[in-house]
Amino acid sequence: MSGVVQGIEKAISRYEKKGTNFFALYCGNDKFPVINGLNGRYEEMSDCVDELKEYFEDITPDHKKIYSIVYYENAVKPDAKGKIQELQAGAVKFVTSNPEQIQEYYNGYAQRQQNYVGNSNNAILSKLEAIEQKIAIDQEEEEVNEPQGFAGMISGLVNNPEVQSMIANLFIGALDRFMPLKKETVAINGFDDNKLDEALMILKKHDPELESDLMLLAKMAESNPGQFKFLLSMLRK
Numbered sequence: 001m002s003g004v005v006q007g008i009e010k011a012i013s014r015y016e017k018k019g020t021n022f023f024a025l026y027c028g029n030d031k032f033p034v035i036n037g038l039n040g041r042y043e044e045m046s047d048c049v050d051e052l053k054e055y056f057e058d059i060t061p062d063h064k065k066i067y068s069i070v071y072y073e074n075a076v077k078p079d080a081k082g083k084i085q086e087l088q089a090g091a092v093k094f095v096t097s098n099p100e101q102i103q104e105y106y107n108g109y110a111q112r113q114q115n116y117v118g119n120s121n122n123a124i125l126s127k128l129e130a131i132e133q134k135i136a137i138d139q140e141e142e143e144v145n146e147p148q149g150f151a152g153m154i155s156g157l158v159n160n161p162e163v164q165s166m167i168a169n170l171f172i173g174a175l176d177r178f179m180p181l182k183k184e185t186v187a188i189n190g191f192d193d194n195k196l197d198e199a200l201m202i203l204k205k206h207d208p209e210l211e212s213d214l215m216l217l218a219k220m221a222e223s224n225p226g227q228f229k230f231l232l233s234m235l236r237k
Helices: 008-018 045-056 099-141 150-158 161-178 193-206 210-223 225-236
Strands: 022-027 067-072 090-095
Touching (some): 008 045, 008 067, 008 090, 022 045, 099 210, 210 225
Antiparallel strands (some): 022 067
16 A cells, blocks of 8 residues: 555654644545544644544554544634635555554465365365265165166266356355355355255266366366356356
8 A cells, every 4th residue: 555654653653743733533535534633622742642542542453444644734624515625734644553463464364265275175075075975875775777878978978068167157056155255164054955965966976086177177267267257158058
């Protein structure tokens, strides 16, 4: 963020060196200040600094929210519409987080993303393992007489771009169910697992390398999103 001071202490110090007693503190794009000293009610600069420090005592550091200390040469008075016509003498824009807190946030974000991916992969693999076990039991209990050439037909379908698009769509559905975005834990309660199980079981019967194929689709979504969206568009036609 160009021109934005990082940290409350640095921002107040900069204002103290260059500012005046006629100031107002704004939060983000708010039109009304959270601290208003434009009428000259603070006699000394130390009073202004104390007021600013007191306001931020209970504020949680946030590197995304920008504050502004706007100051004028003399006392100002808004017009009937609440607008100030006088030119500013200066302003200090800043975020409450200091550089160390910002770096700590991004380090924590990277760790949360890593945990999210690990938990997500474990959820999918566990689900597929359970489906594999069920398929093995079903195959032992029933006698299946497949017509000659059926396996080749299935292999051709799996390699068909439209079928691959269907698999990609199912994979996205699985991600939405098992790995809701912006959550650090995986929650699958409340979803219709029966339909998802049925779809994955059908695919597993005809694709012995379903886990690898799903992972390939996931990597395609990351490395080649255009191709991935193309596959989805084929399914949705």
